[in-house]
Amino acid sequence: MSEEQMENTLIDKTVQQHNEIIEKAKERAAKITANTDAEKKRIEAQTNNAIENIIGGELRAVHDRIVGGAQLQGRKQVMEARTEVVNKVFKLVEEEIKNIVEGPDYKTILVKLTKESIENLAEDCIVYANKEDAATLKSMMEELPTGHKVKIEESPVDIVGGVTVVNLEGTKTVHNTLDSRLAEAKGKLTASVAEKLGVI
Numbered sequence: 001m002s003e004e005q006m007e008n009t010l011i012d013k014t015v016q017q018h019n020e021i022i023e024k025a026k027e028r029a030a031k032i033t034a035n036t037d038a039e040k041k042r043i044e045a046q047t048n049n050a051i052e053n054i055i056g057g058e059l060r061a062v063h064d065r066i067v068g069g070a071q072l073q074g075r076k077q078v079m080e081a082r083t084e085v086v087n088k089v090f091k092l093v094e095e096e097i098k099n100i101v102e103g104p105d106y107k108t109i110l111v112k113l114t115k116e117s118i119e120n121l122a123e124d125c126i127v128y129a130n131k132e133d134a135a136t137l138k139s140m141m142e143e144l145p146t147g148h149k150v151k152i153e154e155s156p157v158d159i160v161g162g163v164t165v166v167n168l169e170g171t172k173t174v175h176n177t178l179d180s181r182l183a184e185a186k187g188k189l190t191a192s193v194a195e196k197l198g199v200i
Contacts, residue, residue: 093185097178101161108159109135111143115178117165118145128155128164137163 100106110133118125127150129137134154137144144150155164162177 009127055093087119093182097160097182101178105174107140110136110141110163113162113176114165115143115145117174118148118150120174121165121167121172122148122169123172124149126153126158126168128153128159128166129162130155130159133159133163166188 033124064199084147100109114127114129125148128134129152131154134152137152141150141152150195151169157164159177160179162179162181163173164177166172
C-alpha cells in the first residue's frame with residue numbers, strides 16, 4: 001500500500017470515527033434534552049401542585065373563616081332570638097301572676113299552696129309569706145291541715161305570692177311560691193325554646 005493510500009485510509013477512518021463521535025454526541029444530546037424536558041415538566045408539575053396546594057389551603061382557610069364567622073353570627077342571632085322570646089313570654093307571665101295575686105281567686109290559691117306545702121313537709125313548721133299573705137293565712141288558719149303545729153310569719157325575703165314552709169329545726173324547706181314556680185317554668189321554657197330554635 002502506497003503512502004498516499006495509507007493517508008487516505010487514515011483520513012477515511014478519522015472522518016468515520018469523527019462522524020461516529022458526532023452521532024453518539026447527537027444521540028447523547030438528544031437523550032439529555034429529552035431527560036431535561038421530562039425533568040422540567042416534572043418540576044413544573046410539582047411547582048404547580050405546590051402552588052395549587054398553597055392557594056387551595058389559603059382559599060380553604062378563607063372559606064372556613066367566612067363560613068365559621070357566619071355560623072357564629074347565626075348562632076348568636078338565634079341565642080338573642082331565644083332570649084327575646086323567653087323574656088317576652090315571661091313578661092306576660094309576670095303580668096299574669098300579678099293579676100292572679102290581685103284577683104278574687106288568690107285567697108283560694110294561697111290556701112291551696114300552703115296546704116300542699118304543709119302536707120309535703122308533714123311535720124311542725126313555720127309558714128313564711130309576704131305581709132299581706134301572712135295576714136290572710138292567719139285569718140284562715142281553720143282551713144289549713146291539722147295534726148301539725150303551724151306558725152305563720154312574714155317572710156324576710158320578698159315573695160310575690162305563695163309560701164315557703166320550713167320545719168322547726170330549719171333542716172327541711174318547701175318552696176311553693178309563685179316566684180319559684182315561675183323560675184322553674186322559665187328554665188323549662190328556655191330549654192324548650194332553645195330546642196325548637198335548634199340551639200341545643
